[in-house]
């Protein structure tokens with residue numbers, strides 16, 4: 001079990017910076033997700049931790065040991081990739097045993113270690129099956145067992161759920177989280193799926209264009225994004241732009257037309273800001289109330305547990321609200337007012 005430290009770790013291809021110099025410390029037992037759009041540098045960072053890509057600058061330490069120039073096989077890590085091709089003609093057991101046997105590990109030890117890995121991923125009863133007789137989720141667990149059989153210090157997962165359909169993904173995510181917690185193995189996961197990142201991670205590293213935008217616990221990144229990119233990349237963001245002002249110590253967002261709206265002051269100085277309000281924090285008030293911001297209902301979509309309202313303010317800002325019940329006034333064409341509690345409006349510098 002180990003920490004992972006990246007110190008000024010960067011990668012350039014010619015003039016192009018794939019990963020700007022990055023500092024990051026991952027504590028023992030954490031599951032940290034690298035999250036960002038395609039091309040943001042996630043796989044490059046993972047690949048530099050693995051030793052498959054040589055960094056242009058900086059240092060990688062695993063368990064306090066400088067491994068920057070250590071070949072992948074000597075870094076004591078387990079890896080699972082999206083294309084975790086299993087050998088179709090070999091049993092589950094042999095798939096997991098293969099890498100041990102080509103390394104000359106004695107037969108008896110192989111059996112012990114494979115059995116242990118199979119038990120960890122709860123596939124003990126299926127050792128003799130060929131992969132074709134396993135579900136997608138079970139195949140994914142075989143791939144994980146193949147990594148765990150080396151008793152790695154750290155686990156690197158690159159879009160490991162990429163090949164699974166949505167329902168199965170959720171189940172496998174839950175299993176992975178439990179297994180990772182039980183084993184306490186320090187894990188780095190790459191995904192472009194924000195729900196997966198939010199549900200699995202102890203912390204997120206949000207990347208854009210090779211630059212780290214924010215490193216935080218999922219709830220912090222969602223509720224308190226550092227900038228507009230993070231706000232829009234994680235979840236649905238309603239953004240309002242204006243001036244953050246303080247009058248008598250009470251912060252307010254002043255829109256271009258002079259309207260003042262409640263907002264939180266934490267983490268931001270007075271001046272031009274974007275304020276993010278999440279859809280579940282938009283409250284609806286009757287038009288006559290005169291409070292908040294006037295908006296027209298554009299569309300109302302019933303989702304079972306909640307109703308999603310698409311609204312447009314007088315300034316033409318599109319707003320999405322998630323309300324628990326179907327509200328009579330929330331019909332397309334109706335005018336109402338939207339409102340939020342100050343602590344749910346999070347300002348970010350423009």
Ligand code: ADP
Nearest residue numbers: 013017018036037038039040041042043044045
């Ligand atoms: P992600 O995993 O977030 O999709 P990558 O880490 O794969 O992003 O890539 C980051 C950037 O580096 C991309 O713009 C990609 O095109 C570029 N890149 C990756 N590998 C190479 C390479 N071998 N040569 C040149 N550019 C590369």
